[in-house]
Amino acid sequence: MKLIRHGGEGHEDPGVMLDDGSLIDASGEFLDYDEAFFACGGLDSLKSWVDGGCIGGIRLDPETRLGAPVVRPSKLVCVGKNYADHAKEFGGEVPDEPVLFMKATTSCCGPFDDVVLPHGSTKLDYEVELALVVGRTASNVHEADALDYLAGYTVMCDYSERKWQKEHCGQWMKGKSADTFAPMGPCLVTTDELKNPQSLCLWTKVNGEKRQNGWSGDMMFPVAFLVSYISKFMTLLPGDVIATGTPAGVGMGMVPPRYLSAGDYVELGIEGIGHIRQRVIPSV
Template sequence: MRLIRFGEPGREEPGVLLPDGRRVDASGEFNDYDEGFFALGGLESLAEWVKDGCPGGVEVPPEVRLGPPINRPSKIVCVGKNYLDHAKEFGEGIPTEPILFMKATTCWAGPNDDVVRPHGSEKLDYEVELAVVIGNTASYVDEIAALDCIAGYSVFCDYSERAFQKEMGGQWMKGKSADTFGPMGPCLVTPDEVADPHGLRLWCKVNTEIRQNGWTGDMMFRVPFLISYISRFMTLLPGDVIATGTPSGVAMGMEIPRYLVPGDAVECGIEGLGELKQRVVALA
């Protein structure tokens, strides 16, 4: 099953993307894809509604904007340097445990929304990542049971302002949290449609040039371990997002970095999950 949300920013409605490509409005049956939806068995109810032929659902025109496939989560937990080649290009050593940081949830954006370069930004960078959405409350979860905590997977781009992140002291969060720095979508794909989250190709293109080209199987710390590990330090709530890291090829890792500038077109994709497409614009 593939969950979508559509409509103007902040006013999105829930829907589903059917196998034949039709987008169907589910707002007559479900309020939104949020913490309450996942916690109260919403996925199961949605699956039954779809199985019954989406009664009462109307088709959403293709020109209608897609928003992020779930409502803004309580937190976005990111894993740094989780691919060996990226850890090497990033520098500062190879982690022996997952490096965790947060993105402010106000960075939340749709899969085709513009990325706004903030004031003072000179080193805007991209990172395609597999996003894992939590389906039920998870605290001190055993690694064996961790997969049962997943509501689905999606494509995420962890946009970063490297000067804010690396040159201004403190934690990485200040370079990760600008508005529009967290696009996700185009849909949330439930686990029954993802045979192996560690067997997916993921890529990023800038102005049609492939910059990143990797496999989720190259993660040093895999999805079940990450869920179990993170749940030791904080309670993961239904709808929370874990961004699992990025392969090599980011602008910062180049001998002569080619950071993003207004007018650039960025495409991020993961096999079987879909693509994000953003245009970089300057903050007015």
């Protein structure tokens, strides 16, 4: 299945995207795609409803606004330097174990929403990432069982203000957490439809120019390992999101660096999931 959320910002309703691309409202049957939905068997109920023909569901305008495919999660955990080529362009050594950091969940937004340049931002950068959505509570899980704890996958852009990330003291989250810095979508593809998360092409274009062109099989720490590893340090709750890192080609890694400016268009996609797109706009 492909889960969507649609409607005005902060007032999204649940829905589904059918195989033909049609968008169907599901708010008559389900409240939202939140922790309770995933924890209480919501995916199974949704599948039964979809298989039964989406009785009572209303077909949506294809131009309707989409929100992030899950309600603001309790945690947005990110993995840094998970592709060797990106680790090298970022500078420093290739890590021996996953580099983890958190991104404020208030940075989550819809897949086609504008990304806002914060006041004082001079080094805005992009990172296409495969994002994992947790389907049930995970704590100290074994790697062999880890994929069973996932609900599905989505596309995320980990926007970063590199000056705040690298030139200010403290943790990376300073440069990662501004509003609109974590657009996700266009949908959540469930694990039964996307069975191998290590076989996906990831790409980014800026103003039509291909910047990133990677493959999830190049992750140094694959999806199952990451879920197991992270669950040793914190309990992952249903609906939590894990961003798994980005391949080379970010603006910071170019010579000279090519950061984003107001008016730029960024498109990002992952095979089997879809694409998202943002326009960079100045803050008001």
